[in-house]
Amino acid sequence: MIAPIPVSLLVNGEQVDAAVQPRLNLADFLRDNLKLTGTHIGCEHGVCGACTVRIDGEIVRSCLTLAVQAHGTAIETIEGLSDSGEIADLQAAFRERNALQCGYCTPGMLITAQDLLQQTAMPDRRAIREHLSGNYCRCTGYQAIVDAVEATARARAERSA
Amino acid sequence: MKAAAFAYARATSVVNALELLAAHGDRAKVLSGGQSLMPTMNLRLISPDIVVDIGGLRELRGIAVKGDVLVIGALTRHADLLNSPEVAAHAPLLRDAVTHVAHPAIRNRGTIGGSLAHADPASELPACIVALDATIVVRGSGGERRIAATEFFKGIYETALSSQELLVAVEIPVAAEGSTFFFQEYARRHGDYAIVGLAAHAVVRDGMFADLRLGFFAVGDRPLLASAARTLVDVAITSAALAEAAVTLASELDPQEDQQASSAMRRHLAKVLLVRCVATLLSRPELATGVAR
Numbered sequence: 001m002i003a004p005i006p007v008s009l010l011v012n013g014e015q016v017d018a019a020v021q022p023r024l025n026l027a028d029f030l031r032d033n034l035k036l037t038g039t040h041i042g043c044e045h046g047v048c049g050a051c052t053v054r055i056d057g058e059i060v061r062s063c064l065t066l067a068v069q070a071h072g073t074a075i076e077t078i079e080g081l082s083d084s085g086e087i088a089d090l091q092a093a094f095r096e097r098n099a100l101q102c103g104y105c106t107p108g109m110l111i112t113a114q115d116l117l118q119q120t121a122m123p124d125r126r127a128i129r130e131h132l133s134g135n136y137c138r139c140t141g142y143q144a145i146v147d148a149v150e151a152t153a154r155a156r157a158e159r160s161a
Numbered sequence: 162m163k164a165a166a167f168a169y170a171r172a173t174s175v176v177n178a179l180e181l182l183a184a185h186g187d188r189a190k191v192l193s194g195g196q197s198l199m200p201t202m203n204l205r206l207i208s209p210d211i212v213v214d215i216g217g218l219r220e221l222r223g224i225a226v227k228g229d230v231l232v233i234g235a236l237t238r239h240a241d242l243l244n245s246p247e248v249a250a251h252a253p254l255l256r257d258a259v260t261h262v263a264h265p266a267i268r269n270r271g272t273i274g275g276s277l278a279h280a281d282p283a284s285e286l287p288a289c290i291v292a293l294d295a296t297i298v299v300r301g302s303g304g305e306r307r308i309a310a311t312e313f314f315k316g317i318y319e320t321a322l323s324s325q326e327l328l329v330a331v332e333i334p335v336a337a338e339g340s341t342f343f344f345q346e347y348a349r350r351h352g353d354y355a356i357v358g359l360a361a362h363a364v365v366r367d368g369m370f371a372d373l374r375l376g377f378f379a380v381g382d383r384p385l386l387a388s389a390a391r392t393l394v395d396v397a398i399t400s401a402a403l404a405e406a407a408v409t410l411a412s413e414l415d416p417q418e419d420q421q422a423s424s425a426m427r428r429h430l431a432k433v434l435l436v437r438c439v440a441t442l443l444s445r446p447e448l449a450t451g452v453a454r
Contacts, residue, residue, distance in 0.1 A: 063203070064196055066195070069216060
């Protein structure tokens with residue numbers, strides 16, 4: 001039996017201390033240990049993007065990150081981004097434009113889209129597609145998602161103007 | 162799937178990492194960004210007994226110009242390469258290539274050292290460093306050694322690195338006067354592994370190649386520095402000369418067949434990339450029409 005490793009990290013602003021098996025990935029840690037099930041698991045090898053979270057402000061694949069690697073970091077999940085209101089307008093735009101159907105990819109899509117909007121105020125559709133290229137959606141055909149991200153960018157630009 | 166159980170050690174220094182590797186040998190795997198290692202472990206293609214995490218070794222992360230060499234630390238992330246003014250000035254091929262390496266979330270974690278040590282023949286960075294005539298710096302218990310990029314890759318996921326050594330840096334000669342670069346790949350989805358790709362570095366003088374290095378990837382068991390390039394150096398390039406070089410190229414490739422493409426399709430796409438590359442580097446679009454069609 002392999003001894004658990006102690007980890008301390010911030011998750012959505014709250015201090016978390018735990019002891020975890022080295023093989024436990026961050027996605028499973030968030031879902032099973034912390035019951036933050038908004039982070040979804042699709043492919044478990046980095047292809048689908050459903051497990052996207054932020055570590056120290058940068059988006060990463062939580063299925064390709066071990067929980068032990070998150071020691072000393074600050075994690076933000078879809079629950080954190082949602083509760084803080086940071087992406088309320090983006091979520092509203094997704095609803096209005098039917099940019100989700102089953103919703104499985106949506107947490108990853110929202111986090112990845114917000115990452116783009118933080119880097120680029122007015123991305124064009126090509127840039128939106130490229131930034132979201134690592135996130136699979138099997139329902140919408142992507143057009144509505146690109147629409148929603150574009151509309152959010154425009155609305156934010158108008159608000160800050 | 163999920164990775165099989167393994168023990169975990171967080172290296173506190175390069176020396177400590179080397180001690181751990183010396184103790185565990187090929188039962189250990191080095192974890193840097195994990196963006197190749199974790200999928201391989203999750204798919205249970207490998208199950209190391211112990212993972213040695215070097216991710217916290219800050220001294221291995223960073224980009225610096227030393228004389229006429231660009232030194233890139235092994236833990237430098239793909240996103241760092243993309244945003245580095247030094248890379249943009251001295252090795253823009255790497256920046257161009259990184260835009261094709263997976264997706265933003267993966268570029269935030271994946272490292273150049275990890276990508277090179279993993280040595281996937283379909284990945285971009287190994288072909289780039291072969292085209293750039295780089296040197297790989299490796300440290301072991303007996304000290305440091307330098308390996309030419311062209312000698313580093315030995316096969317699918319195989320390199321000249323021993324299980325007790327650590328890749329610590331890559332040294333790239335800064336771009337010479339007249340240097341131009343070309344990077345293009347075919348992939349099913351932007352960011353996926355290439356079906357066929359080409360990373361090229363040329364020195365152009367008076368409309369001719371004074372030097373030309375063509376690093377093809379996903380056409381064999383390792384990145385290939387195409388010898389067909391030699392037929393194009395110091396000669397006036399005509400459509401006929403280019404067509405002949407494309408035939409030479411096809412004969413030196415040994416592409417695998419898989420669910421993405423047949424060997425014949427890979428050979429064809431490599432020829433198309435060669436022609437596009439030469440036309441682009443010489444700014445002669447007419448060369449790209451009519452050959453290898």
